[in-house]
Amino acid sequence: MTTIIFTTAIVLFCVAIGMALVRVIKGPSLPDRVVSFDVIGVNLISVVAVLGAILNTAAYLEVILIIAILAFISTIAFSKYIERGVIIDRKRNN
Amino acid sequence: MRENDVILQTVSKVAVFIILTFGMYLFLSGHHNPGGGFIGGLTLSSAVILLYIAFDVESVNKGIPVDFKLVAAAGVLISVLSGTGALLFGADFLSQSFAYFDLPLLGKTELTTVVLFEAGVALAVVGVVVTILINISEDV
Secondary structure, three states: OHHHHHHHHHHHHHHHHHHHHHHHHHOOOHHHHHHHHHHHHHHHHHHHHHHHHHHOOOOOHHHHHHHHHHHHHHHHHHHHHHHHOOOOOOOOOO | OOOOOHHHHHHHHHHHHHHHHHHHHHHHOOOOOOOOHHHHHHHHHHHHHHHHHHOOHHHHHHHOOOOHHHHHHHHHHHHHHHHHHHHHOOOOOOOOOEEEEEEOOOEEEEEEOHHHHHHHHHHHHHHHHHHHHHHHHOOO
């Protein structure tokens, strides 16, 4: 019974990733693409977590942390690029 | 326009230490579990890159007065020397060995010479990744 629930959850997460992918490709503006990129990252984390629950193992926890760290840093870098036009600046002017 | 980075810098000051801890965990859990020098080094360098993004190059260089090109070179040197050390005992180049010791607080622990090689790999990866990203980001 729980396997059916978990499998349904994974299918629904994959549908969500597909819809976010449509927004990444079509997105009229750059912030739309960045936000949907972050949504894809969160959904990937959820898929890996549910997969670990199905297989009843703790081996996927590092994968969750790695995806979370990379999604965090890439979202910050994209946001700073949209806001300032430069990601790593030489010297702060304040 | 005066920049306001309070949220980003406050979150980064906490998150950097979490990422550094996780990188060290990945580095030490290699050899039996997923992990090792390469991805441990990549995770450690992502923490340094987060510092560079949240602050600026001059502040981070003042806080971490380390030339990352020298870090990469030292890592390669450590890896090669740990491989050459096997030649002194009559084994082949890059041969590794391990043994079990009784350490206080930890109990029976497996100590292996692969850790030295992996430490060199991790240092080389950190140095190369940070050097490449900082040199790419230099505009003008």
